[in-house]
């Protein structure tokens with residue numbers, strides 16, 4: 001597929017970036033803006049032998065390549081399709097992979113090294129390769145990692161990796177890296193994007209990235225995707241400059257700039273609890289049962305006493321407390337930290353961002369667990385109402401984002417939990 005075959009997006013000049021992708025017609029939330037099949041993919045090392053090296057589908061009956069025993073496939077079809085890019089590596093792979101030179105590389109460079117090897121094959125010459133070569137290089141030159149087989153122009157190709165390659169996920173859990181030249185060519189970044197990528201795995205086929213509209217998009221509106229997790233409130237600007245070579249001026253970044261230096265989170269537990277309560281009520285989520293889930297972008301009107309929460313290490317801390325206590329209890333601590341985290345997500349992420357839906361599902365599961373030992377009928381009904389409210393939010397957001405990656409996952413969990421709740425009456 002080339003830039004000329006696009007249906008819902010077109011490339012337009014942009015005042016500061018190279019180009020922008022704008023919609024050619026009004027798009028409804030949940031519609032697929034672009035499907036882009038991968039040019040090349042590489043599994044994380046802990047996924048090798050669990051997933052097919054061609055289609056990345058999970059399987060318990062993979063067969064190994066008899067040449068290297070390093071790549072595994074669903075069947076002969078996947079192996080044949082992978083062979084044009086694998087054949088240059090196959091024979092030399094084992095001695096290269098055991099070399100000190102390769103072993104000394106950090107894990108992400110070992111992945112890059114495999115991706116770079118795809119460019120060694122002349123058979124990979126196609127539209128996508130041409131588009132990849134037309135991408136802008138990153139702001140700083142890094143020497144490419146050693147490759148198992150010589151690659152012409154490895155320097156120039158590698159300069160396009162850091163700012164263009166994607167992390168592939170299933171149910172939002174990362175498991176591979178991939179090169180999707182058309183998507184790289186089209187979409188600029190925003191920390192409050194109106195679209196996001198999901199990945200479709202089909203046995204026998206290369207992975208497809210689908211860019212999904214998170215909300216209704218008007219004709220001619222720019223379509224942006226996130227290059228990194230917007231929750232990296234402090235480090236994201238630095239990453240944009242060092243890895244991507246731009247400064248983000250999205251409403252979230254401008255809002256963050258306008259609130260000025262972020263004060264420290266108070267140490268005193270009572271003061272902290274009071275401010276967290278203030279945050280939850282300000283966002284409107286303190287009562288989960290009746291919460292109105294509306295995103296509230298960071299602006300200068302954010303009350304000064306709760307600005308201390310705009311810190312990525314605080315978000316990380318909350319998320320740690322929530323994930324630990326949501327499994328092992330105490331559940332009131334889990335619901336408390338989880339609701340505060342929900343408030344933070346609504347402040348940081350844009351409307352219908354999949355992480356909000358995932359978190360609402362975790363909250364629904366926690367409220368369900370919390371309701372189990374309750375004998376008091378009133379308290380139990382209240383907990384059930386919380387489960388229903390969180391499930392409904394989660395279903396709306398994740399239903400709109402659509403299924404991703406492996407089977408099952410959050411959409412199946414929502415259905416199961418809903419059945420349990422319905423049985424409760």
Ligand SMILES: [Zn+2]
Pocket residue numbers: 052053054055056057073074075078203204205
């Ligand atoms: Zn396969």
Ligand SMILES: [Zn+2]
Pocket residue numbers: 065066067068069070071086089090091
């Ligand atoms: Zn092999």
Ligand SMILES: [Zn+2]
Pocket residue numbers: 190191192248249250251252253254
């Ligand atoms: Zn931004």
